[in-house]
Amino acid sequence: MLDRYRARALELGLDWGDETPDCDRRLLPFVRHADPGRVAELTARPNLARIGRPVETGGADEIALLVALLSLPDPLDGLIRALPASLAPGLVITRTGGVEVGHPLPFAVGGTKVPCTILVPAEGSVPAQLSTAFVTAGSPDLSVGGHSVRVVEPVAAGKLQLISDAPSRWSVVDERGGGWYPEHALPKRDIRGRPFFHGNELVLDVPAGRVTVRLARGCEFLEADVVVDVAPDQTVQVELAPERLYDGAAQGWYGADLHVHMNYGGLVCSPAQACSMQQGEGLHLMSLVAGNQATALIYDREAFESSAGQDLPRALTGDSVARFGVEYRNDLLGHFGAFGATSPPVRYQTGHPRSENVDDWPPNSVAAEEFRDAGATVHYTHPMFAPMSPDGSPDRVFADVRPDWLPDLTGTEFAPEARELVADAALGLVDSVDIVGVGNREGTEALYHRLLSCGLRLAATAGTDSFLSQPSGPPPGWARAYADLRGAELSVAGWQEAQRAGRTFGTTGPWLEFGVAGRGLGETVETATATCLPIRAKVVGHAVRQLEVVGPDGVVASVAVGPDQREAMLEAVVDARESLWLAAVARGDDRADGLGQTYAHTSPIWVAVGGLPVTRPTDATWCLDWLDRFEAMIRRRGRFSDPKQLADLVDVIDRARAFYAAIVERGRA
Numbered sequence: 001m002l003d004r005y006r007a008r009a010l011e012l013g014l015d016w017g018d019e020t021p022d023c024d025r026r027l028l029p030f031v032r033h034a035d036p037g038r039v040a041e042l043t044a045r046p047n048l049a050r051i052g053r054p055v056e057t058g059g060a061d062e063i064a065l066l067v068a069l070l071s072l073p074d075p076l077d078g079l080i081r082a083l084p085a086s087l088a089p090g091l092v093i094t095r096t097g098g099v100e101v102g103h104p105l106p107f108a109v110g111g112t113k114v115p116c117t118i119l120v121p122a123e124g125s126v127p128a129q130l131s132t133a134f135v136t137a138g139s140p141d142l143s144v145g146g147h148s149v150r151v152v153e154p155v156a157a158g159k160l161q162l163i164s165d166a167p168s169r170w171s172v173v174d175e176r177g178g179g180w181y182p183e184h185a186l187p188k189r190d191i192r193g194r195p196f197f198h199g200n201e202l203v204l205d206v207p208a209g210r211v212t213v214r215l216a217r218g219c220e221f222l223e224a225d226v227v228v229d230v231a232p233d234q235t236v237q238v239e240l241a242p243e244r245l246y247d248g249a250a251q252g253w254y255g256a257d258l259h260v261h262m263n264y265g266g267l268v269c270s271p272a273q274a275c276s277m278q279q280g281e282g283l284h285l286m287s288l289v290a291g292n293q294a295t296a297l298i299y300d301r302e303a304f305e306s307s308a309g310q311d312l313p314r315a316l317t318g319d320s321v322a323r324f325g326v327e328y329r330n331d332l333l334g335h336f337g338a339f340g341a342t343s344p345p346v347r348y349q350t351g352h353p354r355s356e357n358v359d360d361w362p363p364n365s366v367a368a369e370e371f372r373d374a375g376a377t378v379h380y381t382h383p384m385f386a387p388m389s390p391d392g393s394p395d396r397v398f399a400d401v402r403p404d405w406l407p408d409l410t411g412t413e414f415a416p417e418a419r420e421l422v423a424d425a426a427l428g429l430v431d432s433v434d435i436v437g438v439g440n441r442e443g444t445e446a447l448y449h450r451l452l453s454c455g456l457r458l459a460a461t462a463g464t465d466s467f468l469s470q471p472s473g474p475p476p477g478w479a480r481a482y483a484d485l486r487g488a489e490l491s492v493a494g495w496q497e498a499q500r501a502g503r504t505f506g507t508t509g510p511w512l513e514f515g516v517a518g519r520g521l522g523e524t525v526e527t528a529t530a531t532c533l534p535i536r537a538k539v540v541g542h543a544v545r546q547l548e549v550v551g552p553d554g555v556v557a558s559v560a561v562g563p564d565q566r567e568a569m570l571e572a573v574v575d576a577r578e579s580l581w582l583a584a585v586a587r588g589d590d591r592a593d594g595l596g597q598t599y600a601h602t603s604p605i606w607v608a609v610g611g612l613p614v615t616r617p618t619d620a621t622w623c624l625d626w627l628d629r630f631e632a633m634i635r636r637r638g639r640f641s642d643p644k645q646l647a648d649l650v651d652v653i654d655r656a657r658a659f660y661a662a663i664v665e666r667g668r669a
Contacts, residue, residue: 001302005268014471017265019293026130027079029472030117031066032193033091038082043068062191077128080121089176093119094145101149106178107207108137109157114178116151118144156208156232163239164215167200167279167318169475171214180206186267189472191594196475198280208232215240218282218477219255219509220248222542245566246511246540248482249284254490255480256285258339259327259381259437259463263299264291266470271303274468274476275316283477284320285495287339287463291327295354300324309342309375311492321490326371327381332638333364334380334418336430337463339499340492341376351639360638361645363652364420368429377431377496381463383418384443392446392622398629400637413637421447422626423656425456432459432499435601436479436506445585445601452581452604453552453619454663459499459522460583460603462506478595481506484521498522505584507600508591510541514549514584516574516605524606530577533607537570537584543598544568544588551582552616561588576607579614617667620660627653627660 008016014026039045045068072078080093087093087102094100108114113134120129133142137154160180162170171194172180179195181187182204189195194214207230214225221242230236248255262274271288278286290304304324312322326338330351338345345367351360368378389395397417417439424430433448435441451458462481467473482505483498498504502522505512517525517533525533535557539547547570548558557572574582581604588598606614631653640646 001300002268002270005263009268014266017293017295017297017299019265019295027066027069027075030079030083030091031062031069033084033088034065034069034079034082035084036065038084039065039068039078042078042082043071045071074122074127076119076130077122080119080128083119089178090115090151091117091119092142092144092149092151093121095121099144099147099149101151104176105151105153107155107174107176107209108135108140108152109155109205109207111136111138112205114152116142118142120145157205158208158230158232159235160204160206160211160213160228160230161235161237162200162202162204162213163237164200164217165241166217166282167198167276168240168242169196169198169216169218169277169280170202171196171212171216172204172206173212173214174207175210178207180204180211186269186273186469187471188475190474191472193472198276198475203235206230208234213238213240215242217242217280219480219507219541220244220246220282245542248511249490252487253482253484254284254495255282255477255482256287256462256495257283257464257466257477257480258287258325258337258379258461259434259465260286260288260476261291261299261327261465261467261469262288262303263469264293264467266467269469271312271322272316275312275318275320275322277468277476278320278322279318281475281477283480284490285492286320286322286476287325287337288322289325289327289337290348291329292349292352292355294352296356298348301348305344308344309340319490321492323492325376328364328367328371329416330360330364331414331416332360332634333420335382335416336364336368336378336380336418336421337434338371338374338376338378340496341371341374343374345370345374353639358639359641359645360634361640361648363649365424365427365429365652368424372429377499378424378429379432379434379461379463379499380418380421380424380430381434382416382437382439382465383421383433383447384440385415385417386440387442388446394447394626394629398633400633418447419630419633420652422451422623422630423652425451425458426454426623426656426659427652430456430458432461432504434463434506435460436481436508436599437463438465441597441599448601449550449552450619450622452583453614453616454623454660455614457502457522457606458603459502459504460506460601461499461504474593474595478593479506479508482511502603505600505602507586508595509598510539510544510586510588510600512584512586512600512602513538514582514602514605516582516607519605521603521605524608525576526608526611527576528610530575530609532573533576535570535572535574535582538568539584539586539600540567541586541588541598541600542566543591544586545598546587548585548587549574549582550585551580552614552619556582576609579609579612580607581605581614582607615663615666617664620663620667623660624657624664627657
């Protein structure tokens with residue numbers, strides 16, 4: 001499988017899956033260098049709002065810039081014209097009568113290949129061009145447009161030996177901003193452009209001079225860094241040990257990322273490299289999902305089918321556990337993860353025009369049942385990509401117009417939001433909702449709370465949708481869900497049991513503890529009559545600003561957390577006059593890595609008053625409205641080759657309607 005991927009990558013480049021033939025994906029690594037003002041001028045889009053990942057150079061938004069450039073007849077030419085006069089290192093642009101080279105020149109040492117990107121603006125009917133050349137210290141010049149130009153500065157080399165007390169994520173940057181990697185490491189950068197790799201006891205070549213070394217190890221640790229001076233031909237040993245904030249495993253809780261793509265275009269990632277990233281992030285459990293993007297190619301399908309139901313070898317994972325699973329994908333109905341499946345499915349996706357299954361059929365519910373029969377737990381992933389409308393309605397989720405923030409990188413017609421989740425949850429086919437990961441947390445939280453208020457026992461989990469093979473993007477486990485295994489050893493089966501029982505919380509960093517009258521996450525407090533119940537919540541971590549307890553009616557208690565506090569406690573009493581759910585939430589500052597807000601949310605603790613379930617008619621009515629909008633949308637936009645296919649999906653919706661309508665009727669009674 002990997003040899004085939006490498007051959008395709010050699011032939012086709014980063015888009016070796018042939019996912020985006022009509023879209024200039026080549027822009028992606030360079031959008032962050034564009035001048036937002038110039039992009040706005042070229043595209044006549046004056047308001048490039050901050051929607052997702054910020055661009056450090058301009059304070060605009062990387063996604064907004066990309067969407068704007070893709071609106072041009074020649075997006076690459078637009079990007080070239082939007083680059084500032086002072087080019088970033090490693091860029092070369094041909095101009096009429098000359099060549100411009102980014103400064104300062106990147107360092108080059110020994111035989112290490114340094115990539116340089118050559119950009120040629122459009123001229124007449126000839127479109128803009130982009131190519132990559134590799135140079136070394138021994139051959140520092142390029143011939144471009146008939147001109148010989150120096151594109152790197154040869155310097156003497158030294159070595160770094162990197163040591164810590166456990167595998168970690170390292171970043172090595174020279175004084176000109178160049179990133180350096182050990183041999184055989186994937187040359188990855190995070191969304192801020194910072195280079196990183198994983199491992200321990202590593203040796204790598206670096207330019208002689210001043211070098212900055214940073215170490216991180218996931219959310220349980222603070223980062224550490226040091227600046228060292230390296231002399232020519234000298235090996236400098238760097239030992240860093242990060243400060244631990246908390247130790248989940250020591251308390252019987254294990255963190256998992258349920259949505260990680262090992263290969264998804266870009267470079268090619270091996271299981272050994274994926275597990276090295278997992279260990280370097282201190283991630284206890286990782287689900288590597290097989291899935292398509294826009295075509296019939298199911299990335300990592302062979303890896304899943306040859307090992308379904310089995311962990312990756314401990315020789316690769318160490319004390320961690322990794323297993324292949326599936327992301328089942330339909331952009332209209334939603335994407336869900338199948339964690340721990342022991343056998344391959346009949347199909348991996350539906351609804352993509354360039355795939356084997358072009359119809360939006362069968363309903364996701366059919367696949368969910370199939371995966372659960374194969375031992376998997378089902379979790380809907382990236383449920384929402386924007387907040388609800390100001391009036392609390394899901395208008396935007398069911399709009400016919402492509403959202404402004406959604407770049408046409410995969411040919412998708414819709415934001416892949418969890419439109420069928422409201423139906424599948426009512427039918428008892430969903431175990432959890434990824435409360436943290438990619439997408440919009442405000443919208444996801446609002447949807448999750450509506451479902452909980454209808455008595456649906458859905459755990460809070462996490463899936464980052466990280467692409468390990470892509471050269472730019474975050475590492476796995478930047479968000480994760482912790483599960484209480486009740487003293488059992490770490491295993492997929494044990495984690496699934498906790499997931500089904502609701503003994504989980506999702507987090508982008510903070511550690512959460514929560515109890516109600518002595519009961520823990522997923523448990524039920526039973527009381528014969530209305531009563532007052534003590535609640536206790538605790539948060540550990542940095543950048544948290546608010547600790548809350550929430551329920552069906554919103555925030556029931558909260559406490560502010562100071563900027564220097566790493567721990568906070570909330571104790572209060574809740575007046576339980578009717579059955580309800582309660583959960584703890586931590587909110588804080590935006591993360592320094594550009595991955596959104598510091599945030600954590602527990603699964604609920606349930607309170608049953610007089611033996612009655614949680615059934616809020618207002619929320620059930622909201623869910624009925626969601627189902628009405630969903631049916632209208634599939635009738636307008638669904639792709640069905642047989643009317644019976646549409647009827648099958650409507651039947652799923654009707655069965656879910658009966659569930660929510662019963663809640664409304666009980667409220668009237």
